[in-house]
Amino acid sequence: MIEVIKVNKAFSGNTILNDVSANFEKGKVNLIIGQSGQGKSVLAKCMVGLHEVDSGEILYDGRDFTLLDRHERSKIRQEIGMLFQGAALFDSMTVEGNVMFPLIMFTKMTKGEMQKRVDFCLDRVNLKGKNKLFPSECSGGMQKRIGIARAIAMNPKYLFCDEPNSGLDPQTSILIDGLIKDITAEFQMTTIVITHDMNSVIEIGDNILFIYKGQNWWQGNSETIITTDNPEIGNFVYASQFMKDIRASMQEKRR
Amino acid sequence: MRNIGKYILMLKDVFTRPNKWRVFFERLLEELNGIGINSLPIVALMSTFIGGVIALQTASNMSSPLLPAYTVGYITQSSTILEFSPTIISLILAGKIGSNIASEIGTMRVTEQIDALEIMGVNSLNFLVLPKITAAIIFFPILVIFSMALSMLGGWISLVVSNLSTTEEYVLGLRAFFDPFNIKYALSKTVVFGFLIVSVSSFYGYYVKGGSLDVGRASTQAVVSSSVTILIANFLLTQMILL
Numbered sequence: 001m002i003e004v005i006k007v008n009k010a011f012s013g014n015t016i017l018n019d020v021s022a023n024f025e026k027g028k029v030n031l032i033i034g035q036s037g038q039g040k041s042v043l044a045k046c047m048v049g050l051h052e053v054d055s056g057e058i059l060y061d062g063r064d065f066t067l068l069d070r071h072e073r074s075k076i077r078q079e080i081g082m083l084f085q086g087a088a089l090f091d092s093m094t095v096e097g098n099v100m101f102p103l104i105m106f107t108k109m110t111k112g113e114m115q116k117r118v119d120f121c122l123d124r125v126n127l128k129g130k131n132k133l134f135p136s137e138c139s140g141g142m143q144k145r146i147g148i149a150r151a152i153a154m155n156p157k158y159l160f161c162d163e164p165n166s167g168l169d170p171q172t173s174i175l176i177d178g179l180i181k182d183i184t185a186e187f188q189m190t191t192i193v194i195t196h197d198m199n200s201v202i203e204i205g206d207n208i209l210f211i212y213k214g215q216n217w218w219q220g221n222s223e224t225i226i227t228t229d230n231p232e233i234g235n236f237v238y239a240s241q242f243m244k245d246i247r248a249s250m251q252e253k254r255r
Numbered sequence: 256m257r258n259i260g261k262y263i264l265m266l267k268d269v270f271t272r273p274n275k276w277r278v279f280f281e282r283l284l285e286e287l288n289g290i291g292i293n294s295l296p297i298v299a300l301m302s303t304f305i306g307g308v309i310a311l312q313t314a315s316n317m318s319s320p321l322l323p324a325y326t327v328g329y330i331t332q333s334s335t336i337l338e339f340s341p342t343i344i345s346l347i348l349a350g351k352i353g354s355n356i357a358s359e360i361g362t363m364r365v366t367e368q369i370d371a372l373e374i375m376g377v378n379s380l381n382f383l384v385l386p387k388i389t390a391a392i393i394f395f396p397i398l399v400i401f402s403m404a405l406s407m408l409g410g411w412i413s414l415v416v417s418n419l420s421t422t423e424e425y426v427l428g429l430r431a432f433f434d435p436f437n438i439k440y441a442l443s444k445t446v447v448f449g450f451l452i453v454s455v456s457s458f459y460g461y462y463v464k465g466g467s468l469d470v471g472r473a474s475t476q477a478v479v480s481s482s483v484t485i486l487i488a489n490f491l492l493t494q495m496i497l498l
Contacts, residue, residue, distance in 0.1 A: 048374050070378075077376035088367035102375050105274050160374075 001026050002047065002158060002190055007056030009039075009046055016042045018214040020056070027188045028206035029181055031195055035236060039214040040194050044160060047192070048080060049073055060158065078106050081151030081189075083161040087143040089135040089150070095122070096131035099149045106154065121149040125179060141172035145179070152183055159184065161193040165200060173197060177204050198243060201225060210236070226250070262458050268380040269388065269454070282386035290352055290387060290453070291394030298398050299405055301347055302340065306406025307413035309334055314419040327420050328428015331410040333437070340402040341441040342489050345395070345448035349481040353456040356387060357477035360460030361470035369461070384457040388450060395449030396442045403441075440496050447492060448485050455481040 002024040009017040016039045024030040032040045045051040047058055049065060058065040060076055068076065089098050099118045103109055109117065122128055125145040135143055144164060151159055161180060165173035181204045184191040195201065201208060205222035212218075212232050220228060225237060226247075238244050273279035313330045360383060363369050372379040407429055414420040459477035463469050 050370055050373065074376035074378075077374055080374060082371065082374045084367045084371060086366060088371040090368055090371075091366075104278060105375065105377055154375075 003059040005057040008054045026190045029204045030207040031205045034211035079157040081156035081159045083147040085163045087147040125149045159189045159191040165197045269384045286386045286390035290390045302402040302405040303409035306409030310410030324424040325428035328425040329431045332429045335406045340399045341444045353478045353481045354474045356456040357460035357474040361463040361473045391449035391453045395445045399445045451484045452481045
């Protein structure tokens with residue numbers, strides 16, 4: 001479980017996060033949603049230590065990440081897997097090299113054990129036999145799946161996904177969402193997904209945090225987000241005509 | 256001043272114990288190839304031609320019969336060992352290696368590969384920069400010795416082909432007043448220059464913000480700044496070691 005307690009962050013006097021508090025539960029897909037520029041990515045970067053918080057606490061199963069030095073943080077970071085928006089694969093390494101990299105750096109596994117683990121992770125994301133390809137030879141969807149395979153290689157307790165569906169077609173997006181949901185349940189991870197994608201919100205949002213003007217404006221799940229009367233949520237969820245039509249038909253059915 | 260402070264803090268993170276020595280040595284071999292072996296052709300080309308030009312220009316200015324015939328060889332030897340090979344070759348390498356390092360690390364920064372390393376718990380500065388600095392410190396002196404030999408060879412070829420001197424006179428000049436300390440001085444300078452080129456270029460690449468245009472700008476800044484630091488260091492080292 002990850003707890004964020006009264007986190008504040010400003011850049012050059014411009015407040016981005018204002019007393020944000022939230023709980024992200026184990027074994028669930030926790031979504032952070034909100035319009036662009038509202039502070040969701042900054043919150044996620046603060047949580048993994050890419051940005052330092054100005055004040056507040058970030059607790060990984062009770063361990064305050066903000067108080068740890070580089071060496072102690074490194075230990076917690078080995079329990080974190082992260083899928084980046086652009087996948088952030090090491091382009092000088094093959095698919096296999098990317099997935100094996102954290103194992104080489106942080107485990108004492110033999111070559112054979114590492115190979116077995118890499119094959120398992122690639123198989124888990126439906127990329128069996130793609131070991132020797134380079135990231136530049138892979139499609140966007142494949143790159144995201146390689147990113148997931150690399151993120152789960154160390155069997156992490158916490159998985160962060162930064163806009164996993166950006167730049168992907170709807171079918172591949174559904175595939176990635178399904179994969180994230182399945183591996184979260186399978187490995188009992190605390191998964192945090194930053195997304196704009198309304199399909200993801202509805203499909204995989206066990207726990208949803210809506211960030212607005214740097215604050216945790218609303219927290220709920222994929223069912224309550226549809227029915228909430230919160231106007232800011234309404235503006236976000238029902239921004240497109242397609243979603244407005246869905247809302248109208250749902251209201252019609254209720255009557 | 257702020258950049259100097261940031262640079263020193265960067266070095267503090269670079270010079271820490273690697274996560275895994277085996278990985279460090281593998282990366283070191285890659286960098287010895289990238290920084291060292293791949294620089295051999297440009298060093299060979301520049302050294303041979305400039306050595307030839309130094310010898311020709313010296314010979315063309317030796318009109319006085321009072322000057323001994325071996326002077327051309329002596330001047331080629333001393334200017335090559337003291338200044339051309341350590342300093343000019345380092346400036347050339349600042350252009351080749353410096354821009355390469357800044358753009359490589361800068362691209363890793365803007366494509367979030369450095370963030371990925373950090374989140375895994377890898378000290379990215381140590382992982383990326385330490386093997387490059389070590390490779391430069393090991394291989395730059397080898398490149399400079401190679402350059403010295405080739406520029407003297409270039410001088411010999413140009414003189415003999417132009418019929419401006421004989422092999423005996425030229426070799427006598429190369430051996431005249433030879434002071435082995437000058438080699439030590441040149442190699443000491445080279446080690447410092449190698450360190451400066453790699454660390455300054457890594458600094459500009461590592462702290463780049465933005466996109467591909469900014470990586471290009473960082474690459475240019477890296478070359479300019481490492482060239483300026485080489486010139487300043489050259490002046491200071493000459494003051495300290497030779498005078």
